[in-house]
Amino acid sequence: MKRIYLFCFRHSKIITVLSLVLFILSFYLSLNIKVNYDLYSLLPKDLPSVNALNELRSTFKLGEEAYILLPFKDPYEVDSLKKKVSQINGVSKVSWISDFQDIFLPDYFWDQNIKDKFIKDGYTFLKVEFIESSQSPLTKSAIKEINLILTKGSYFTGNAVIGQDLSELTQRETIRYLLIGSILVIIFLFFLLPSMYVPLLIYYTIFLSILVNTAISTLLGQEISFISRMIVGILQLGVTMDYAIFLYHRYEEESKTKSKEEAGWEAVRTTAVSIIASSATTVAGFLAMTYMRFGLGKDLGFILARGVLVSFISSLTILPVLLYEFHHKWANSKRWVLRIPGERLFNFVIRWRPVIFIIFLIGAFSLFVIPKFPMDYKLLRGLPENIPSMIGQKKLEDIFEKKSTIFAIGKESPDNWQEIIKVLKKDPYITGVMGYYEMVDPLLPDYMVPESVKETFFKDGVSYLTLDANFSYASQESYDFIKRMRDKIEKRYNVTFTGIPVLNYDLKNVTTDDLNKVNIISIIAIFMVVALSFLSLPIPILLVLVIEMAVTINLLIDYLTYGFIFFSSNLFIGAIQLGATIDYAVLLTSR
Known part of the structure; x- marks a missing residue:
């Protein structure tokens, strides 16, 4: 392995050019990735x-x-x-x-x-x-x-049209988020690293990893959700930047006493050992999400886990070659850096440790007794209300009371369909029913009904109803209605309800189960990784409790700020934050 690295250092210019070629190819492939804007699918x-x-x-x-x-x-x-x-x-x-x-x-x-x-x-x-x-x-x-x-x-307007507006909006927002995140990361690195060149080399390495990760999805023909498309890049940037910083610091330290080639190899060898446990806990947290029944978990979990692996490999292969190639640039351009003294914080912690310990115990106990945060399932929340499709949707709801559309489909006799229509029309939330037995007088002879009308509502014995409801999807009224109709109609007749409100209700039930499952799996997986790293039982218990408290505080701030927590935040933040930040607790404990 050492010979391979020494060979790469000797041909660093070629490796640098190849990395640029990979950057361009990955960028092109990333532009052609398939994105799914329908979470219900x-x-x-x-x-x-x-x-x-x-x-x-x-x-x-x-x-x-x-x-x-x-x-x-x-x-x-x-x-x-x-x-x-x-x-x-x-x-x-x-x-x-x-x-x-x-x-x-x-x-x-x-x-x-x-x-x-x-x-x-x-x-x-x-x-x-x-x-x-x-x-x-x-x-x-x-x-x-x-x-x-x-x-x-x-x-x-309508879901298909709003979905297209959402597509255009998220494409713009993804670029904006990544651009803002990139600027903040580079500024942060400029303040903390002594050379202006090193932040650019580190950023280039991680951004290349993000592009490669996205390009792999394109090459595999994978279709990713728009949520994954929006957040994977910025998450990968923030979560895996540490690997590159660790390697740089080790390379800088080794280059003071060794040749550039030897310093590069030693930095790779020692850094690999130290960040394997770090990346393992992160990957464990991300892979826990793949156990969800909801497909977004598999989508996001696999892409993020793969992103960590790609960044890990890039930090140990491309970055050392770049540091070697541009050594004369960054080594000879040292300047003032921001130093963050830890003595005052340390003294404060030591002085107030009994109080901090009591707060920790209260926080740890509260994890088991506080109620779960309510989740919000309005998928269009946050979409600007001034876009034409949203203006049209609001106007349609106000004039025709078409806040929600529900379908009932199945094989039933004419008498049963008429009974179903009677039940539906008695419900206070239903403002309109459209179907064959509602539009056509049941006393009208069959031969007098136009074939076009029959074909609209009948095929192979299957028929359907279209219902207009005056509740919004993801509201308590919609959930109560669906539960009521499933008891009154689905259990008695060969009819099934579907449509956005029904799918949203099922989304709520599925993700509620997924949340409990993912949290347990991520805690167990990370607990095992930390336990094997320290060969200790108390240490992983303490570290996991500390990070779980931080997750709860994070969600509490979100809830107090907005009055709700969007379901995807609650669904993924536990596994992501636990996997990504347990490293800091591990590092502090090991030192």
Whole structure:
């Protein structure tokens, strides 16, 4: 191994050029990574609501809908727009009042019940359904085309459209977060390291590792969630920067008494031993997340764990070669650095150790008795309200009370479907029911019903209902409604509910179970790593308790600041913070 490193040092210029080539290739591949903006697609595939949504999509091409809200003046103009939109590639169907009512009749002859569903307060809406999921290029292209043909004063909204706005927003925000994080890290390193060149070399090494980690996902054809895309880079930068700093300090120390080649090898040899335990605890925390049923845990956990491994390898291979190649630059440009004296803090801790110990005991005890922080599951929270799709969504909710859309799908007899509709219409939260047995008079002979209407609601004996509800998804009202309907309908009839509110309810249940599981697994895994490192039982108990207290304080600050904790923060912060910061406790204890 030593010979390999000495060979690399002798050919440091070639290695440096190769690292630049790798940087450019990885950067290009990173731009082409597949990103998933639909968190509900990461739910377990065996959930009834997920299976029902898949059946709705495959059988009726439904489940990915959007709404065009526009001022109502001339029914023929609206019908003309409907025909234009329906001809766009990627659009499965466009629904409007003309599907259920002859618009050539004077409007005072129109069925008032149907009219109220589509026209209200001077506005009307078209319901647009797409052939493929909101993530497919075909749907994204269709959304862009629809936006181009809409007139001024119209709004285009719905989950598929909001998802596209979310895509554009997160792409901008990811770059912004990484840029801000990079600037702060470089400034911090400039203050703490004696040469202006070393922070740049360290940053280059870790940023290259981030690009390589992302490029690997592209090469493997992996689709990562937008949350992973946003936070993996900045987390990898912060969590693994220590490895490079450790190696630099060791290289600087060894170069005072040894040749550059020997100093480089000795730095690699000794640093590798010291950071293996550090990286092992971090990887253990990240891999604990992969045991979640919710797919985001596997997605984020594997990418972060791989990122730690890539940064570990880069810090022990590319960085020493760069330090060797630019040795004359950084070694001869020493300057003042910020020194942070620890004597005052140490004296304070020693003087007040009985009080600090009592606070620790209270904090450790509180971990087992304080209630869990409430989690917020509103996935669109934080999305700017001034973007067109969100403005349209708010207007649609206010005018037509379309705060949420729920689907009921299954194989049932006509009598049972009518019973189901009666139960649903009695519920105070349901503002509208659309289905075959609601739109068509049950006394009407079957041969008088147009085939197009039958095909809209029936296929191979399967039918569905579309429900409009006046509660927001992720609200207590929506959770209570879903529990009630599952007891009253799903248990009695061959019908399953699905849609965003139902999937969100299942997301809540799945992630609540995952949170407990991941916390236990991460604590056990890190406990074992620390116990094997120190060959002691009390030390890992104390260290894990200290970090768990820090995690709780971190979440408490978030809760007191915002009044809620976003579910993904609560879900991952325990494993990430425990795995990433246990190193400091280990380092202090070992010294």
